[in-house]
Amino acid sequence: SPVLDVEAIRRDFPILSQEINGKPLVYLDNGASAQKPEMVLDAMDRYYREMHSNVHRGAHTLGDRATTAFEGARETVRSFLNAQSTREIIWTRGTTEAINVVANGLAPRLKEGDEILVSHMEHHANIVPWQMVAERTGAKVIPIQVTPEGELDLESFTSLLNERTRILAITHVSNVLGTINPVRSVIEQAKKLGVLTLVDGAQAVPHFRPDVQELGCDFYAFSSHKLFGPTGIGVLYGRAELLEEMPPYQGGGEMIERVSFERTTWNILPYKFEAGTPPIAEAVGLAAAIDYVEGLGRPAMEAAESALLQRANELVETVPGMEIIGTARQKVPVMSFKIAGLHASDIGTLLDQQGIAIRTGNHCAMPLMDFYGVTGTARASFAVYNTLEEVEKLFQGLQKIQRLLT
Numbered sequence: 001s002p003v004l005d006v007e008a009i010r011r012d013f014p015i016l017s018q019e020i021n022g023k024p025l026v027y028l029d030n031g032a033s034a035q036k037p038e039m040v041l042d043a044m045d046r047y048y049r050e051m052h053s054n055v056h057r058g059a060h061t062l063g064d065r066a067t068t069a070f071e072g073a074r075e076t077v078r079s080f081l082n083a084q085s086t087r088e089i090i091w092t093r094g095t096t097e098a099i100n101v102v103a104n105g106l107a108p109r110l111k112e113g114d115e116i117l118v119s120h121m122e123h124h125a126n127i128v129p130w131q132m133v134a135e136r137t138g139a140k141v142i143p144i145q146v147t148p149e150g151e152l153d154l155e156s157f158t159s160l161l162n163e164r165t166r167i168l169a170i171t172h173v174s175n176v177l178g179t180i181n182p183v184r185s186v187i188e189q190a191k192k193l194g195v196l197t198l199v200d201g202a203q204a205v206p207h208f209r210p211d212v213q214e215l216g217c218d219f220y221a222f223s224s225h226k227l228f229g230p231t232g233i234g235v236l237y238g239r240a241e242l243l244e245e246m247p248p249y250q251g252g253g254e255m256i257e258r259v260s261f262e263r264t265t266w267n268i269l270p271y272k273f274e275a276g277t278p279p280i281a282e283a284v285g286l287a288a289a290i291d292y293v294e295g296l297g298r299p300a301m302e303a304a305e306s307a308l309l310q311r312a313n314e315l316v317e318t319v320p321g322m323e324i325i326g327t328a329r330q331k332v333p334v335m336s337f338k339i340a341g342l343h344a345s346d347i348g349t350l351l352d353q354q355g356i357a358i359r360t361g362n363h364c365a366m367p368l369m370d371f372y373g374v375t376g377t378a379r380a381s382f383a384v385y386n387t388l389e390e391v392e393k394l395f396q397g398l399q400k401i402q403r404l405l406t
């Protein structure tokens, strides 16, 4: 199989070639946000220098250029997700807003006693919007259990699924554990009962390409910034017939067909869900990020990433008292851990002094922290530009901290 030239990839990411606290930066906080390749920076720069205007408005050339670039980006996303139509691709601010659009849009279908299934490993973004809609409608949010290894408990899922279940909202990949959930098969089971399904793809898309038609989901959400694209933009994929029925999320310009004080009507898809001036340069940047990642070749990328995780797993025994949280069989290269006698936040601070960036805390997944009986974990999350040497530096760093503090 093809092998990636990681050094060449690193040169595409200008931010990586700097020193932090006098040490070469080792960026292992990709789960929080990934760095941006030159291709993305250039695409956005060029857009602003040569094409910018508002979209869908202008009776002028720049307006046409901006619109072409913007709608071209939508087509790039459609193709990336293998959606049937660009009508099904809605720009949002990110995964969080995408899930809020859906929760708000499905509220009219919910009534007292209806059940919304989520999992115990969800990010708050896939819990709180459902709690808010449950509050409004009398529906209940019910968590599917996870196993101690950090996998979805399929028995729990099967036993919770019933004729009151209206929505299944589940993460494709856990941001804390790295677990890849068997979303295709749980969706298949849920659909037999007419349940609507949403997949939170925030942590999946940086590592593999989802196919929404193959998954069979009704909705799929992700953020650009974790996929090497700019902040401020994300995507909601939704099946057209459902989006048609859903009420808009926000009101304003662009999302209307006709406005009068007597009666206002909505624009066609996808614009019905895109009130106001959209994130145009960001859409262009996201499309460039997708072109970049797909250009690397996913099989080679997945092989390189799994080598990083494997090396990390091998080195765990070199740090006495280190314990991995989340040992699922199917994982992306994310490693949450604790070390006996050390606080996660101290680990983070002391690694930073060595130029190594990781994340510590509850990772916006407090129910999962409660399940594991911790207030937080340390998390190293790897990306395609990380090297085996960097993995080794992380463990040398941890050994050093341990010598220092124990």
Ligand code: PMP
Pocket: 031, 032, 093, 094, 095, 096, 097, 123, 125, 126, 171, 173, 174, 175, 200, 202, 203, 223, 364
């Ligand atoms: N879901 C998951 C699984 C995530 O990891 C994140 C980001 N940490 C989100 C949702 C929220 O994404 P954003 O903050 O970009 O809206």
